[in-house]
Amino acid sequence: MIRKLGLLMFILGLLLAVGCGKDAPVVVDDPTTSIPMETVPEEPVAEEPEPVDVVPSGPTAEDYARMAPQEYGIEDLFFAFDEYTLSTEAMMLLEASARIMKEHSVLTYVIEGHCDERGTVEYNLALGEKRAIAARDYLVSLGVPASQLRITSYGEERPFSNGHGESAWALNRRAHFSRP
Amino acid sequence: MMNRSLVLLLVMMCLTSTVQAQEVSIGTVREAWDRMDILVQPLDVVSGGTEAQEAAWVLESVIGVDLDYSGLFKALSPAEGDTTTVTFAIEGVLEGRLPGTAVTDAEAAPVLNLRLMSYPGRQVLLNKRYRPTWDKLRASAHHFVDEVVLFLHGEPGICLTRIVFARGSDDRRDIHCVDFDGEGELRLTANRQLNLFPTWSPDNNQLAFMSWREGQQGIYLLETATGEVRAVNETPGSNLNPAWHPSGEELLVSLSKVGQHEIYRLGLQGNIIRRLTVNPAIEISPSWSPNGRDIIFTSDQTGAPQIYIMAADGSNKRRLTFEGRYNDAAAWSPNGEKIVYATRIGDFTQIVLINPDGTNRFELTGPEWRNCEDPSWAPDSRHIVFASDRSGVFKLYVLDILEGGIRQLTFGDEPDKTPDWSH
Incomplete structure (x- = not known):
């Protein structure tokens, strides 16, 4: 559920980035090029292969530095119970993050591994680090310089939700991006 | 002075005359044990x-609780017995007003005499003299009961031992210390960091612990006398669970500086003495055998964490636990006879006991205790401290593995985790 939400957020982000929502065709300063709304195909837009090319005209690294990474598209990743392998959704999120990171190479990140409360303090600290490493290694494989990334693990020590039960646990099994 | 064999004879006589101890729930661990009655006289x-008079009441109370917590004795008040029915009694005399802290003029200090007596015959078995102050009052009683335990049981008592642990949540987790009876809580760090895994050096003069500094884990040492802290290792990645060698001259740690968690023997200056594991799996939670010859640790090389054993040089690795899919945090009893660890059963973590060869598995806690984690042995190899969230928040509990009784050690709303019992 959470991961689906993440994906939805990601797609929404793309829509906004490309500037192709319902409002996109309204180009007021040049009415001759305006396209009637009905002709804008909704579906393909979401799958536009290289939408991020449009981003450079957007916020600068200085703008980003003032924001939480999650506010500009560097999303946290979620993991299955006792797992540190990346899901397909997690890889898609990391691919989007990698583009932003390469675009603004002055920005550095700490990838924090987190776990749910089940299991031991010790193993969860190790498992959290494995999650952070999995995220870092995939970003590096996508061309993000390793020097831009640092990893740490908080295991089960800093949960995002203090509840007990699967809905809370699912929120707590994550790789979280923060700024050092 | 009475010789040891006579004392043992007295003990035997006493054992036959004591009331039946409470029902023993862990009969498979060792023979059921009868507690010895001791009368605590005003x-x-x-x-x-x-x-x-107030000080005397405190002393009587501490002596009674200490005797009960030892697991060896049952303290009787004068309402529960007298010198015609018991073999042993503790008596004493207090003379003088108690100062708050130590007095410079020793002659001006009050005198406390505590005696262990045997009846009938009113023989003095032990006679100890103290000059107590208010801040050392409980320690005087603890010291005397330890003497009683040594005299009657032949092994050192644990009344002067303490337990360190991490208290707090999220970003603020300080190292705290508490006496074995739950009194005398003390905060030892105030670095506004997340601190975990405090462990006593064999001489109890230092604590090794793990702390995050600016988001990076490191291993640190704290001098208990001065509170001074210094870094031992701050290499990138994990710096997990320091464990002291019995000599006090080196630590076992789990570091991930090579990209995966491996067990290392580390000098106190951070120098690597030996890397003990080479494996892409997670290797954590190392702990020495009491003789320093073997190391137990956790590895998930089979896909799930299990307890393994290896020689001190990393050779002869073999798996110890085969039951359960999740075993971790093993600790070897100081007498070498047992290993305790945490295992997941259902949704909860429980405490389990095995022999050092992996046999004789015995569950010490059940699901009514929710999660029970990080067991640590008392020096008597009979008591174990662990963290349980039975009350909704992790607090510390002490378990007697012979009788099966569990008492709560710490209280309050803040989580207490990763306890370690002093030596």
């Missing part, structure tokens, strides 16, 4: 007024 307050 102290004779010779001078010092009501203040001295």
